Ligand SMILES: NC(=O)C1=CN([C@@H]2O[C@H](COP(=O)(O)OP(=O)(O)OC[C@H]3O[C@@H](n4cnc5c(N)ncnc54)[C@H](O)[C@@H]3O)[C@@H](O)[C@H]2O)C=CC1
């Protein structure tokens with residue numbers, strides 16, 4: 001039998017991955033009808049909003065959705081109808097770290113993947129290719145296959161593929177347009193290889209064939225965890241070196257540049273920071289730690305665990321530097337935090353270093369002024385309430401103010417802390433900011449974003465990550 005030519009795609013999960021990924025498939029494959037379904041009605045309503053007020057901010061996304069929505073791209077809460085109609089189903093649901101039970105704090109919570117899989121098994125009346133898009137521990141596809149096969153109806157077969165996503169937020173659309181690689185894992189049976197060819201044919205509409213890698217299922221699942229772990233490891237390595245720079249007078253940017261000039265290493269992902277955030281690095285490394293422990297490989301587990309521990313240390317070290325520099329106390333002082341998102345060009349705040357910093361400042365009883373160009377106010381309150389369980393939201397609101405601009409947020413502050421590398425913070429009129437701050441006025445640059453010498457000339461005392469203070 002020749003590989004199936006897919007004409008109807010369903011994506012279960014309309015989040016940061018499912019939304020952009022399948023919108024781009026719709027754009028690049030006008031012959032395929034793509035439905036993105038989610039149980040979260042508010043999210044689907046936002047995807048369908050007339051003014052294109054989409055639920056996630058991602059440069060270029062609105063343009064893609066404008067071109068395809070209503071043509072061959074549809075957003076719906078009707079998961080059942082979507083399953084019935086589709087030939088190929090992406091499972092792109094969330095896989096957060098487990099909060100309780102066995103493996104709590106480390107293992108991935110596969111409940112959402114399992115529920116989606118069970119629903120496919122229950123509803124499907126025709127054969128489907130089921131694609132694991134979510135990031136999952138090694139051998140999850142095996143569990144999905146067991147569930148699907150145990151519940152399938154006569155003449156209804158399921159082929160499972162692993163197709164992890166490598167996009168980064170903030171650059172999702174360009175990453176999807178020009179991926180370094182598309183990875184597809186399948187069973188090495190005739191049926192498995194045919195299913196793999198069907199999915200590869202979709203990507204081949206815009207991705208060069210040599211960039212579509214096909215491997216075994218388990219290699220594909222593990223490659224995703226490995227890629228995130230190794231990316232995060234680079235950041236923790238450079239952040240560990242940033243502590244040595246601050247103590248010795250070396251400059252982390254110069255060190256990273258010199259190291260990255262080695263063609264075996266390359267220049268990317270060597271930017272020291274206040275610590276990596278985002279929904280995946282920490283979760284996926286902890287997942288790898290859990291996997292290693294389950295496989296009785298404690299040395300491997302502790303090796304990877306250290307990448308996350310170094311990240312926690314970096315955040316703690318930065319908060320402490322703020323307190324130490326402000327004469328060992330920030331109680332009652334106004335601290336401005338610029339940026340709340342976990343990186344620039346996204347409104348996503350999951351695991352953002354800014355949250356940890358603000359939590360630390362609040363526990364020192366400082367007053368905190370926050371400004372972020374994209375994060376919704378309600379999200380900031382939600383995150384702070386979650387990060388400070390011993391405080392009521394009313395008490396948090398007595399200590400924190402959210403502002404509409406960086407200048408407004410900095411008025412009367414003793415220190416400005418740059419937590420996210422938004423380009424607009426580079427372009428602020430820093431002389432104007434200085435005028436309205438208490439003196440001495442401090443800037444703590446957690447992102448190596450601003451020109452420390454220029455700020456120092458204005459009069460600021462500047463503390464940059466990976467450099468001695470000036
Ligand atoms: N955020 C990112 O940049 C990347 C995330 N990933 C992985 O992709 C997966 C999804 O991540 P995000 O899109 O960020 O998560 P998300 O939380 O933004 O979206 C997941 C969506 O799935 C929906 N959902 C859950 N169960 C459902 C069900 N049974 N039926 C219908 N909808 C359901 C939720 O309501 C939610 O809207 C995770 O495994 C993550 O590790 C992979 C690469 C990049």
Ligand SMILES: O=C(O)[C@H]1O[C@H](OP(=O)(O)OP(=O)(O)OC[C@H]2O[C@@H](n3ccc(=O)[nH]c3=O)[C@H](O)[C@@H]2O)[C@H](O)[C@@H](O)[C@@H]1O
Pocket residue numbers: 135165166167168169170228231235268269270271272273274275276277278279280281342343344
């Ligand atoms: O699985 C995922 O979720 C995704 O995780 C990351 O993407 P993302 O978290 O969206 O963004 P990154 O650009 O990787 O940044 C992650 C964090 O590291 C920080 N970072 C990044 C690079 C750097 O040099 N230094 C640094 O501190 C960023 O500011 C951010 O807080 C990976 O880059 C993607 O390939 C992967 O698909």
